[in-house]
Amino acid sequence: MIDSLAGENLISLETLSQTAMLEVLDHAELFAEVNSRTVRKVPTLKSRVVASLFFEESTRTRLSFETAAKRLSADVLSLAVASSSVKKGESLRDTIATIDALGIDAVILRHHSSGAASQVARFVPHVRVINAGDGQHQHPTQGLLDVFTVRQVLAERSGTNARESGSELFRGLHVLIVGDLRHSRVARSDAWAYSRLGAEVRVCGPGTLLPDDLSAWPVTLETNFDDALQWADVVGVLRLQKERGTGSLVPSLDEFTASFGMTKQRVQRLRSSTLITHPGPMNRGVEIDSWAADHANCLVERQVANGVAVRMAVLYLALSGARVEGEINE
């Protein structure tokens, strides 16, 4: 279990303690303040090189990470896999070795294979590895920004200071994660983030889209979606991952929407305080209705905005550990 992200890799939220999660959230609050200034940039990671390696499609996560790195004044090396030697058959190990030879301090990795991030961490132990999504395993920064956004909203509602509240606002919070649980790395990260902070997490979805074994997840399975919606304080809607063959696991998209979609009717029946999150990109009309997506309790845009602050916190912590011994001077 990791108790502080300082100088550590961020591979999975399963091994991150509550203390370490709160450390990230609290730093993210400070970086959110930086992002609200006229000059939205601090020199913290000047001369550090951060490589962003995306072996899988992504616009928002990649832009979010690169914006975060740039606001910390780090140099960003960005590998466009489509036009790189990966297309010529270069192995992950060789690609990493090549980039490492250029001199990097951290790598942000998105890969279609589960476990790719921890593998890279073994290849280059002197480089900090930030997992930006590996196969169907984890997407830790998404999990952290989801809990960050929910804590921020709950703190605003109750008029408390988010930093001072610690994990208090999550105690007894009812979180329902719904949709394509089988393929979702976001669900795996969210489940650990919410439960470790003290929330109760339930999941719901069609049988074909459930993972083979839920026993290792810190969640309970809910079979009646409409009852669960009344129970929930937060509904985490997952994207139907058509690119991972989800389409063949449901009879039809309409059928899925009718049974497990956040339709207008379902959203109207929610308690007025219930929050809706979605990791994006949204399939409007499939897992979430367009009207629901633009509802005031739907936090999608705030999640994107907070993503930069949370990723700044992760990069800052991972890269500012005591790798070189030295005296502290006032």
Add this chain to the structure above:
Amino acid sequence: MAERERRHARPRGTVFVPRTQLLTSEDVDRAVRRMAHEVIERNVHIEDLVVIGLQTGGVPFAQRVAAELIDIARRPVEEGLLDVAFYRDDVSLHPVLESAETIIDVDLTDRTVLLVDDVLYTGRTIRAALNALSDWGRPRSIQLAVMVDRGHRELPIRPDYVGKNLPTAKGEAIDASLSGVWIGTLVAK
């Protein structure tokens, strides 16, 4: 050494063991009041002043100085808080410092900034603060007030207002708060 640094100094969690009390809370009070008078003397246009306390040790002193200024000049004085953790030049040299809030709601362009800290030592915190302040505009001038100047500067930085000059050895540590100033050492827990 500010409390924040002390808590995270290597090895993590060292504690400050006081040896001698050098100033009482009354001494500190008097010194702060004298500094406030000096600030007024140097700054005719007190309404241009923005008093910014450095997190975390400088904050109570900044608040006390601002209160004195308001008391003497009978005019409102703007205040702010600054944490320089993100501006330090030794980010990889030490464990992550606990960072604190920055609140500066004023455009500093053409204003006079009074930076306030508890202890001035190497000058590196002030260097970081000067860099940070430029992100809020271009102040007409920046002045520095410190409760204790303990020497050992590593940069060409000098304070404009000093509560007390205390020559120290490098191995010693200073603890300055509104309740007094102590000299002592840092000891592992």
